[in-house]
Amino acid sequence: MGTFLDLVKSRRSVRTFDGRPVDADLLKQLKDYSETLSNPYNIPITLGFFAAKDYDLSSPVLSGAETYVTAKVAVGANADVAYGYSFQQFLMKAHEQGLGTVWIGGTMPREKFEAAAALASNEVMPCVSPLGYTAKIGVKEALMRKGVKADSRFDFGKLFFKESFDTPLTEAEADEKKICEALEAVRWAPSAVNKQPWRVVVCGDRVHFYEKKDRGYDNGTYDLQKVDVGIGMYNFEEALRTAGVSVGFEIADPGIALPKDTEYIATYILN
Numbered sequence: 001m002g003t004f005l006d007l008v009k010s011r012r013s014v015r016t017f018d019g020r021p022v023d024a025d026l027l028k029q030l031k032d033y034s035e036t037l038s039n040p041y042n043i044p045i046t047l048g049f050f051a052a053k054d055y056d057l058s059s060p061v062l063s064g065a066e067t068y069v070t071a072k073v074a075v076g077a078n079a080d081v082a083y084g085y086s087f088q089q090f091l092m093k094a095h096e097q098g099l100g101t102v103w104i105g106g107t108m109p110r111e112k113f114e115a116a117a118a119l120a121s122n123e124v125m126p127c128v129s130p131l132g133y134t135a136k137i138g139v140k141e142a143l144m145r146k147g148v149k150a151d152s153r154f155d156f157g158k159l160f161f162k163e164s165f166d167t168p169l170t171e172a173e174a175d176e177k178k179i180c181e182a183l184e185a186v187r188w189a190p191s192a193v194n195k196q197p198w199r200v201v202v203c204g205d206r207v208h209f210y211e212k213k214d215r216g217y218d219n220g221t222y223d224l225q226k227v228d229v230g231i232g233m234y235n236f237e238e239a240l241r242t243a244g245v246s247v248g249f250e251i252a253d254p255g256i257a258l259p260k261d262t263e264y265i266a267t268y269i270l271n
């Protein structure tokens with residue numbers, strides 16, 4: 001059996017499907033799983049499952065998608081981070097079960113999906129995903145991947161630091177702390193427009209997560225790049241969990257000097 005990092009590396013955004021709806025038994029299994037999602041903030045995330053034809057659901061970047069999953073959350077502090085964590089937990093399960101998925105936060109007719117999900121006035125639905133059987137990658141999809149360099153990620157030392165943002169963390173140093181694979185799982189996570197906004201500073205037994213903001217992702221109610229950081233946090237924690245390592249969690253800003261447009265999010269505590 002492969003590691004969680006293998007599973008992370010075997011995932012890619014899938015935008016071309018073979019036109020079959022998801023098998024009913026598998027869909028039932030995934031619906032049951034969606035009731036068990038968790039996140040360190042204990043904020044509930046509600047998923048909904050829809051046949052495209054019932055609600056006229058589609059996306060200009062997708063073809064052959066017949067089943068969709070929506071995810072919504074009540075507006076509040078850290079809701080976007082928690083959202084990224086829990087929806088990633090779900091989408092990795094779908095990937096493990098052999099389904100293709102892609103986070104869609106922009107390229108969809110939002111009103112139709114929000115109507116299908118019966119979004120309440122205190123809720124947001126930052127993203128949806130198709131669920132389906134992967135077909136051969138299309139020309140448009142291949143070009144789109146090239147446009148955002150979807151097959152590559154920033155170097156380890158550009159994302160992860162030691163004691164301060166001035167000193168890159170080496171893979172050997174991460175290995176000594178037994179978090180190298182977990183950080184690799186962060187590095188290979190998906191993010192909106194592949195911007196990879198997660199940054200990590202390791203200080204002794206503390207692993208601090210930050211968001212490096214780009215312009216245009218925060219709409220005042222939720223921040224898509226905080227969703228990205230939540231995705232990275234899930235990958236980090238799950239890589240450790242599946243390796244038998246448990247970590248603590250706290251929100252306690254260590255007050256490290258920050259580069260421009262960088263915000264503290266949360267801290268994991270190594271045992």
Ligand SMILES: Cc1cc2nc3c(=O)[nH]c(=O)nc-3n(C[C@H](O)[C@H](O)[C@H](O)COP(=O)(O)O)c2cc1C
Nearest residue numbers: 012013061103104105106107150190191192193194
């Ligand atoms: C929060 C979020 C929102 C995204 N929104 C879209 C979107 O609206 N349309 C789209 O085609 N891809 C979207 N993506 C997919 C990213 O473009 C993709 O994850 C990234 O380019 C890396 O490629 P990979 O997932 O194949 O590794 C989104 C990803 C995330 C995490």
